[in-house]
Amino acid sequence: EPKEPIEGNEDAQSNEETPSDEQFDVPLPDNATDFEFLHNKKKFELFCKLPELEAQSTVLSISPETFQTTKFFLDGHFNRGSHVRLSKSEDASVKDIKVNVTVYAGQAELQSEALISAFENKGDYIVQLEREHKRPPPFEFPPSKPDQKHCLLYTIDIEFPQETEYFESLELFAHDMLIKGGKGIQDIEFGSVKAHIKHGAILFDGLKAKTIKLGVLHGVVMGTYQPEKKFLAATVHGATKVKIEPTQEDIKIAAASIHGPASVELAADHYTGGFALFNAWGPASTIVAPQPEEIHVTELKHGVKAGYYKEENKESRVIVDARFHGAPALYLK
Template identity: 25%
Template sequence: MKALHTLWNSDHKIYHPLSDSHGSDTFGIMEIDVKDPLKRSSVVYQIAEERGISTDGFPKPSLQKQNKLLHEPGARLPRITAGVKGGIAFPPDDLKLKKPPGPFAPECSITQLTQVKSTVISFPPKQFTSLSLRVDGILRKATPADRIKDNSNIIVNITLSAQTEDLFNHISVNEMDVDNYSTKNIHINSHHPSLLKNCLLFDIEVILPTTLQHYKKLKIKSNRLGRLEGDLEDISFSRFTAGLGKGVIALKNVVGERIMLGTIYGMITGNYQPTETFDAAVIKGATIVGIEPRSKFLKSTVVALDGPVKATVSSGKGKPSYSSRLINHCWLCKPTTTSINGEQDIHIYSERRKSIQLGYYKEWSTTQHINVHSKYGRSNTCFFCM
């Protein structure tokens, strides 16, 4: 039955063109109602019969059985079995399940990659107020803040390094303008199986002009290995989002109204200056960030589920300091909350199970809030610590 999964999904209907193994006959497109198990069983039987597959394992429901199935409480559809456990015996090629490639990445050295190919994408920030950069592959480096002089456009430099030139044939760089041409989407696609056994490195550089002081949205995403680093001083964002499957996010001086960072396996470090919300989360790894609130209404959440987490809150040079409510949570340890003045500014009014601290920094009457959480690691919150 597993091999027939290619014929439908969890949607209400599916269309799947079939052709025989010789390519001479073409079966029409078939519609399968996945809500009705009786109809689905009949279509499966018909497909097996037309494909020349033994129908012994696909009993065709009779009208009498249909009435029983539809009208008798607790009646069940006859179980469909195949000639071998887990699928059809000797299935045709178009019914074979192909296991999707896993997140494997070979050990690569940049000195061994002799083939290099570069692509440059340039666009004006006044026209495209949002940039979404998506990389399906191995992201070696992304620097979203190296400035160049005498330039008014945002420039995306994409450099590919590979062992052989033919690997470039499996890479596509798609550029799409959406939202009435206000959002620039750049998607680097590298799903070919041969890439998993060879070294292919991406070096992506997002260069912002020196005259750009504010940008609406910047989103960078990589599904696999990556390192995102750079200094974003002297520019602010309405929304800044960065996510990696595996890798490190190490940014400096990120100013934004809403900042969201995440990685599945890896680490998040750096210092950030949010106004409304700040979210940083790692599933397995570590989250060690510095937060410089730019308003008294900031809501922050810092998480590392399997690993240590530390949030250091400070005001920055020449900026006011704000009071803050706090929740410090550590399932398997006792969380720690400290400040530069010792314990006199930290007020813990509740400790539940010795693993959750509820309290506030300096004054209770504040709208700022920080939540620090770790499940299988240490949890630490520090106010104005070095």
């Protein structure tokens, strides 16, 4: 497997490229305002403050003429507060995709623990960010209070050229972070978008792709999405609450949360097809539409409410699954 950096895309160090904390402060989608620890109903406050940390940036350039698929592998123990933002450049002269990786550290010697690499693999452009694995310090007793000098986290700003209308594939795999959309991302159509994270949140307001697959182990998937063929989103511990705006008439949608609520919102005027809501325990499932008589339930038993909306259509189906301790809901508005 090749591991050599791609020629012409060398790392560039520049403090001028360091994004400010305000640049990443993207407004949340309307249905995601309470995403932080929604199921615990309390607000989580980050301990590590970006403006108070030492920043160092690495800038990578990806030619969309050469690469139409890119993957990000972000691993290692970083502090909470790391995030990735997708956006579209406002500079018409920019022709390459710019990936700005900024590492924030409480002390200079921690910077070297963040290892950044880029290479080609089977036609894909790969970006890796890992934290050097070291033996953890001995356990203190009594435990000391958190100290910001031990903070190490990152932000990644993926900026597409202004002329970008289509990009084939984007995949992100991460340990602990927030993935969100920035300016202009709704104007780009992707062939496929996949994102899988262990702890954190995925939030977009108008992400458009033929196929979208999102997964979070501990956290939330929320926002507005515009799939053409298929949308899949799931959390294990957390919440999945999405608004779907299909770009084609026939669509497959699935939203699930094993331990938490799950809901899908669709425009009633633009959907005709099947539905199925599942849950084992917790509140009863809910389906709401402007004309209740257009909701046809053909299967109703413990944990299952299934049928079709308006007319039977095997090419369109919505599945909402809140298996344990959650309430599945389908809102046709």
